[in-house]
Amino acid sequence: MPLSETDIQAIWLTLRLASVTTLLLLVVGTPLAWWLARTRSWLKQPVAAITSLPLVLPPTVLGFYLLILLGPDGPVGSLMQDLGLDTLPFTFPGLVVASMIYSLPFMVQPLQNAFAAIGNRPLEVAATLRASALDRFVTIVVPLARPGFLTGMVLAFAHTVGEFGVVLMIGGNIPGETHVLSVAIYDHVEALAYDNAHLLSAGLLTFSFVVILLLNLLNKRSHPEMFR
Amino acid sequence: MTSLTVRFAAELDGFSLDVSFEAPGCGVTALFGHSGSGKTTLLRCLAGLEPRVAGFLQVNDEIWQDDANGIHQPTHRRAVGYVFQEASLFPHLSVRQNLEYGMKRVPASQRRVGFDEAVALAGLPDLLERSSIHLSGGERQRAAIARALLTSPRLLLMDEPLSALDERSKQEIFPCLERLHNELSIPVIYVSHSLKEVARLADHMIWMEEGRIRAADSLQRVLTRMDLSVEQGEEAGAILEAKVALHDDRYHLTALDGRCGRVWVSRLDLAPGSPARVHIPARDVSICLERSGGSSILNIWPVVVEDICEHSASQVLVRLRCDGGGDAPRLLARITRRSCTMLRLKPGLAVFAQLKSAALIDY
Numbered sequence: 001m002p003l004s005e006t007d008i009q010a011i012w013l014t015l016r017l018a019s020v021t022t023l024l025l026l027v028v029g030t031p032l033a034w035w036l037a038r039t040r041s042w043l044k045q046p047v048a049a050i051t052s053l054p055l056v057l058p059p060t061v062l063g064f065y066l067l068i069l070l071g072p073d074g075p076v077g078s079l080m081q082d083l084g085l086d087t088l089p090f091t092f093p094g095l096v097v098a099s100m101i102y103s104l105p106f107m108v109q110p111l112q113n114a115f116a117a118i119g120n121r122p123l124e125v126a127a128t129l130r131a132s133a134l135d136r137f138v139t140i141v142v143p144l145a146r147p148g149f150l151t152g153m154v155l156a157f158a159h160t161v162g163e164f165g166v167v168l169m170i171g172g173n174i175p176g177e178t179h180v181l182s183v184a185i186y187d188h189v190e191a192l193a194y195d196n197a198h199l200l201s202a203g204l205l206t207f208s209f210v211v212i213l214l215l216n217l218l219n220k221r222s223h224p225e226m227f228r
Numbered sequence: 229m230t231s232l233t234v235r236f237a238a239e240l241d242g243f244s245l246d247v248s249f250e251a252p253g254c255g256v257t258a259l260f261g262h263s264g265s266g267k268t269t270l271l272r273c274l275a276g277l278e279p280r281v282a283g284f285l286q287v288n289d290e291i292w293q294d295d296a297n298g299i300h301q302p303t304h305r306r307a308v309g310y311v312f313q314e315a316s317l318f319p320h321l322s323v324r325q326n327l328e329y330g331m332k333r334v335p336a337s338q339r340r341v342g343f344d345e346a347v348a349l350a351g352l353p354d355l356l357e358r359s360s361i362h363l364s365g366g367e368r369q370r371a372a373i374a375r376a377l378l379t380s381p382r383l384l385l386m387d388e389p390l391s392a393l394d395e396r397s398k399q400e401i402f403p404c405l406e407r408l409h410n411e412l413s414i415p416v417i418y419v420s421h422s423l424k425e426v427a428r429l430a431d432h433m434i435w436m437e438e439g440r441i442r443a444a445d446s447l448q449r450v451l452t453r454m455d456l457s458v459e460q461g462e463e464a465g466a467i468l469e470a471k472v473a474l475h476d477d478r479y480h481l482t483a484l485d486g487r488c489g490r491v492w493v494s495r496l497d498l499a500p501g502s503p504a505r506v507h508i509p510a511r512d513v514s515i516c517l518e519r520s521g522g523s524s525i526l527n528i529w530p531v532v533v534e535d536i537c538e539h540s541a542s543q544v545l546v547r548l549r550c551d552g553g554g555d556a557p558r559l560l561a562r563i564t565r566r567s568c569t570m571l572r573l574k575p576g577l578a579v580f581a582q583l584k585s586a587a588l589i590d591y
Contacts, residue, residue, distance in 0.1 A: 123314055124277055127303035128310035129330030129379055135304075137327075143320045 002116055007200060010184040010203020013048045017092070017180060018160040021099040021150050025107040026149075028100065034137075034151075035112035052105045059102065063169025071169070077156065090172045095180075100172045105157040148220040154215045158208060187206050232257075232383070232415065233255050236273045236283035241297050245269055245281065249444040251432060252289055256409055256416045258447070260423070260428035261530045266439040267419045268313075270318050274417065275310050278305040304333075309384040309414075314392050315368035316512050317360035323371050324356040330379040338542065339379040341412065349407050352399070368399025369405055377412070384408075384416045390425065405429060410558030427451070427507055452547055452558040455539040465509035465546065472498045475484035481526075487557050488550035491583065492526040507516035510545060512584040517571060519576035520579050533557060544568045548581050 003011075016137070035063035036048055054062060071077045071086040077087045088094030118141060128137045164182040171178030173187070181200060237246045245266050251257045259267045274285060278575070279302075282295035292301045309330075317326050331343065349351055350370040353364065363371065369389055376384060380555025389405075390398050409429065419463060420426050426433060426447070433450040435443040443450045446468055447535045450456065457464040470486030484504055491506060498504060516521040519528060531548035539545040544565050550556040559581055573579070 121312070122318060124303070125310070125312065125316045125318070126329070127276055127277070128308055129375065130304045130333035131329075134303050135333075140318065144318075 003199065004196070006175055006179070007184055007196065010179050010200075011203075012180050013092075013179065017095055018101060018157045020096050021103060021160045022107075022153050022157045024096065025100055025103060026153060029104065029107035029111060029152065029156075033108045034141075035116055036108065037115035039207065051108050051122070054102050055105050058120055059163065059165025060169055063098065063104060063166040066144040066166070067170050070094060070097070077083045089170050090174060090178060092177050094172045095167060095178055098166045099163060102163055102166050103156045104160045106159045107152040110148045110151035110155065111145065114145035114151075118144050150218055151215060158211050161207070162204070195228055231288045232417075233284065233286040234270075234274065235285075236281055238273075238278070238281040238283075240278070242280070242506065243269070243439060245273070247436075247439070247441050249434060249441050251415070251417070251434065251444065253415050254413055255431035256418050256429050257292065257432040257434060259417055259419045259434050259436060260426050261436035262421055262423065263379060263437075265423075267436050268387055269439075271310075271387050271417065271419050274383070275308045275385055276301060276306050277310075278375050290382070294468055300342045301372075307379070307382040309379055311369070311372050311376050311384070311386040311389045313388050313403075315365070315372040317363070317371055317375075319359075319361050319402050319512065321350065321360060322356070323358050323360055323363070326360055327352075327356075327375050327378055330375055333545035334379050337446060338380060340376075341377050343378065346374040349377070349411065350404050365393050367398040369393060369397070369401055372425065373401075373404060373408070377408070377414075381388040381414060384414050386416060386418045388419050388421070391421075396583040402428070411565060417561065423460065427467050429507065432564055436497065448557055452560055454535055454545060454547060455469055457547075457560055458537060458539055462511065463509075464511075464560055464562065465507055466557070468506045468508060468557055470506055472496065472502050472504055474500060487552055488531075489529050489558070490527075509558060509585065510560035510562040511591065512587040513548075513559055514582045514584065515546065515561055515563055515567070515571065515573065515579050517579055520582075525582045525584060529559075529581050529583070531579060531581045533575055533577045533579060536573060538565075542566075546573060548579070 032051065035052070036044060067089055068074050069076050072081060072087050077089075082088055089099055122140050122144065123136050126140050131139065162182060164186070165179065167183055168181055171180070171183075173179050173183055174179070181204060185197050185200045188200070232251040234250070235248040238244070247266075247270055259270065261267050263493060269278065273281045273283065275299075276293070279300070285291070285293040291299055292306050292308075292481075293299060318329065321329065327343070327346070331339065337388060347356065350373055352367075352371060352374060355371070356411065360368065360371065373389065390401055393401065393405060405430070408414075418426075418429060430447050432556070433443070433445065433447045434441060435450055435456060443453055443456060452466050468486045468488060468491070470484035470491065473483040473485040473490065477483050480495040481492050481500070482494070484491050484493060484506060486506070493506070496504065518584060519530075530551055534549045535547040537545045537547075539562060542564055543562055543587070546561045546568070548559045548561060550559065561581060571579070
C-alpha cells in the first residue's frame, strides 16, 4: 500500500521540524550546558531543574501553558502582536519553539555530562599553550565532547520526531504546517484506518531502532579513553 | 643577575600564600618544600592559572602581572611553558599534533626552539605519528616537555614532572632535563619535594613552608644553611661543583677538582673535563685538628669552622668553609657534641675535614 500524499507531507514536516529544532537546540543548549557544567553559582541547581522539567512534566501540561503564554492574550503573545508579529500557536514556528522546550533536556544533559567529564586540566594545558578561551573550546572541548554532542543531537532529533501531546495542544492539526507524523497516526487510528497507522508506526519504530543502534556504534568508536 | 621578580599574597580556601622573591633569569631554580607548602599554588600563580591571586610578576623586562596597576595577563598571553605533574597530552591528537599545538600559536618570528631540536632533545623521533594514548608514562612526560618547549617560553615551569613516574621512566627523563639545562637558555622553575632531584638539577633554590618563603639563594648556600640543615636530618649535606680531573685505573678511582680542592671518588665513566656534581653528606664528614698521616681516608681538606648548631641531644652540626675566602664553598659535618667539646671547636678555628664518602649525584 503506497503512502498517501498527506502522509508523505507529514513525514517531511516531521523531519523538517526535528532538524530545525535540533540545530537551534545545539545553538542554545551548548552555552547552557557549558555554564551548567562549569558554574559554581547558586543558580545552577534551579536552572538545572527548570531545564530538566520537560522530562517529568506531562506534555499536555507543557503544551497548555505554552498555549496560554504564546496565545494572543498571553504575555508573550500580546507582546508579539504589539510588535506586529503573528502569534505562534498553530504555526510551524510555534511548533519549533514548543519542541525546543520539550526536547531541551535531551540536548543539554548529554552535553553537560560530556563537558564535566573533560575537567579543567586539558583547558589549563591549552591555555599554557597560548590558546584563547574560544580557541580552547573549539580545539579541545568540541572534539573531546564529541560523543556528548552526538548523543544530544540524536536524542533531541528522535524525541522531537516522537512528540505528540505538545503538538496537539499548541500545533493543532494543520496539513503542511503542524500535521506531523504522530498526529497523522492518531488520525488514522481515529478513522479506523489501521493499515495506514501500521505503515507509519512501523516506520517510526524502525527509525527509532536504527537511530539508537547507530548512536551506540558511533559513540563506541570515538575515544572511549578518558583524558590522561 | 636577577630577572624574575615575584610577589603574591592571597587567601585561598583556608590556605594563605604570601611570597616575595627574586630569582635568576637563567638556570634551574628549584621550588622545594613538603607537600602542602604551596609550591604548586605558587607555580600556578606564575602561569596565571589562579586568576583570583593578586600580586606582581616581572619576567626579564616584561611585566606579566601588576594588579595594583591593573595589569593581569591571562595565561594564554604569558610566554610560559608548563609541564604538569601528569603529562596531560591531548588524547584526540597524535604526538606530533600535540607538539604542534602550542608551536602553531606562537608567531613564527618569536619561535626560538626548532621542532627537530625539541624532538631530538626529548628523544621522540620514533613516536611522532603515534596516538598520544598509546605512550608509556615516561614517553608521555617527554612529549609534554617538548610540547612546552616548542612555545619558546621565557619561563619554563615544571610541577614535579617525575613524581608520577616509576624508576625506569625517571631514568629516561633525567637526561632530557639535563640536556634542557645545558643546551637551552630558558630559565626553569622546578617544583620538587625530593632533595635528591633538586641536588642533581638545580642551581638556585627556593625553600617554601606553609605558603611562605624560608630561603631563596644559590643551591649550595641554601643547603648549608644551618637552620634548614638541622631539619633535613639524615639528608643534610653539601653540594660541590667539580670537574673530572683524571682517572686512576690502577685503583679504580677518579679525581674531581672543585673549589675546595681535589676529591677522589670511585671510578666514573666520564671524560676528563666533564662537569660533575658531588654530594657530601654531613654524617660522613669528620673533623680533626691536624692533618693525620696514616688514615684510610683519601679526601682531607683544610677548612675553617664557621658555625656550630645543635642537631640532637648528642650531636652537633658544624658548617665549614673551604680555603679561598668569603664565597668559597661550605661543607657540613655532623659530629658528636662530646667531640665538639673535646676539640674545642669554635667559629674561626682552622681544622681539617675528612670526607669518608663523596658521591657523584646520580638519581
